[in-house]
Amino acid sequence: MEWVVIVSVLVMTLLSLLRVNVIISVIIAAVAAGLMAGLNVIEAIEMLVNGMGEQANTALSYILLGAFAVAISYTGITTILVNYLIKILTGKKTMLLLAIAGVASLSQNAVPVHIAFIPILIPPLLKLFDKMRVDRRGVAVALTFGLKAPYILIPAGFGLIFHRTIYDGMVQSGATITMGEVAKSMIIPALGMVVGLFIAIFITYRKDKEPKSDVAGTAAFVNQDLEEVSFNIKHVLTIIAILGALVVQIITGNLILGALTGLLLMVLFFVVPFSKSDKIVADGVSMMSSIAFVMLVASGFANVIKETGAVDALVEASSGFLGDNKAIISFVLLVVGLVITMGIGSSFGTIPIVAALFVPICLAAGFSPLATAALIGTAGALGDAGSPASDSTLGPTSGLNADGKHNHIWDTCVPTFIHFNIPLFIFGWAASLFL
Structure with a gap:
């Protein structure tokens, strides 16, 4: 039974590497897991469908955040940002990638729209990338860094949810820890991601890369020239709406309420005409629906491997030969966390699973609360970068492939897996031994 998780994750990964659609790959992997656990095909599919509801909240959040991002774009404030980036960063490849990583980082804490900003911000920059011969794999790494590192390190916005999930999981499993200690425990693992980002920008993808030949794009505005937009009162009100969404999200801990607040404020401030609200929501749904559906199917896959007892069996089999060596x-x-998260595709979805299983082992082995939190947080974050079903990889691809020149697996998943999972593993391992 302990091989079910490993084999099913390998099936999903191999199919994705062979360019099979991500949704189809995840469904086949889920069915394979069910069959190996003794279910028939019908039972496996039913368990998959039943588990999809667990991510309904996340899927609705993404769709509303997509609508919020479209509304923000409608005001022209993103055009101001893009024009500014083009003006000051043309010809400065390294600075461009660092700026993209910085802007992406704001999406987790300061302006909690998560991946919804990418299909708005990145497609207008694609012509600039080709002109500067930027390697888009470097852009993918920069975007994924911004989607992960801030919530791992900073307990605000998505980071507050991530840290609270670690805290709740540990407390419910019998450990004693504070939210402040959880934040301290994630500093060293987050530094690993910084190292990975610098390696990608300054070494791996530093050289010029000739752009691919023209391919029919999926975003109509990719080849359009950006018009000049002057900062005005509408943009001030847009910033107020963004801050309102942030405040509500932090107070309530609910992304849906945060996104809904931002949308309502933009309509009440007449920044977005009421007559356009229906189209804006429809555009947001269109932009984010494919990603939301992948998350739903990934949740179904997670349900299959959890309900069949495959995850428990994997951890029990691992703990059986661990001994008392903390390093081992x-x-x-x-490693177990990496395999589980690669399959589930969500750091947030993995934390409750690994917390319940890791805490008893860590308590018995004498790990400190800080070291245990570092292990749980790192195990959850591992695999998120590089997983074909993760929003941290689906988001960058949604923007970079707007002109059809970027492959999800080879240009996003493989580069992010290499540059983030390896340093995250090393730094998380070190944190668990020295904290």
Whole structure:
């Protein structure tokens, strides 16, 4: 039974590497997991469908955040940002990638729209990337860094949810820890992601890369020239709406309410005409629906491997030969976390699973609360970068492939897996031994 998770994740990964559609790959992997666990095909599919509801909240959040991002774009404020980036960063490849990583980082804490900004901001920059011969794999790494590192490190916005999930999981499993200690525990693993980003920007993807030949794009505005937009009162009100969405999201811890607040404020401020609200929501749904559906199917896959007992069996089998060597224990636990998260595709969805399983092992082995939190947080974050079903990879691809020149697996998943999972593993492992 312990091989079910590993084999099913390998099936999903191999199919994705062979360019099979991500949704089809995840469904086949889920069915394979069910069959190996003794279910028939019908039972496996039903368990998959039943588990999809667990991510309904996340899917609705993404769709509303997509509508919020479209509304923000409608005001022209993103055009101001793009024009500014083009003006000051043309010819400065390294600075461009660092700026993209910085802008992406704001999406987790300061302006909590998560991946919804990417299909708005990135497609207008694609011509600039080709002109500067920027390697889009470097852009994908920069975007994924901004989608992950801030919530791993900073307990605000999405980071507050991530840290709270670690805290709740540990407390419910019998550990004693504070939210402040959770934040401290994630500093070293987050530094690993910074190292990975710098390696990608300054070494791996530093050289010029000739752009691919023209391919029919999926975004109509990719080849349009950006018009000049002057900063005005509508943009001030847009910023107020963004801040309102942030405040509500932090107070309530609910992304849906945050996004809905931002949308309502933009309509009440007449920044977005009421007559355009229906189209804006429809555009947001169109932009984010494919990603939301992948998350739903990934949740179904997670349900299959959890309900069949495959995850428990994997951890029990691993703990059976761990012994009392902390270095070996933390190494094996991180490998288990990597495999689970690669399959589920969500750091947030993995944390409750690994917390319930890791805490008893860590308590018995004498790990400190800080070291245990570092292990759980790192195990959850591992695999998110590089997973074909993760929003941290689906988001960058949604923007970079707007002109059909970017492959999800080879240009996003493989580069982000290499540059983030390896340093995250090393730094998370070190944190568990020294904290």
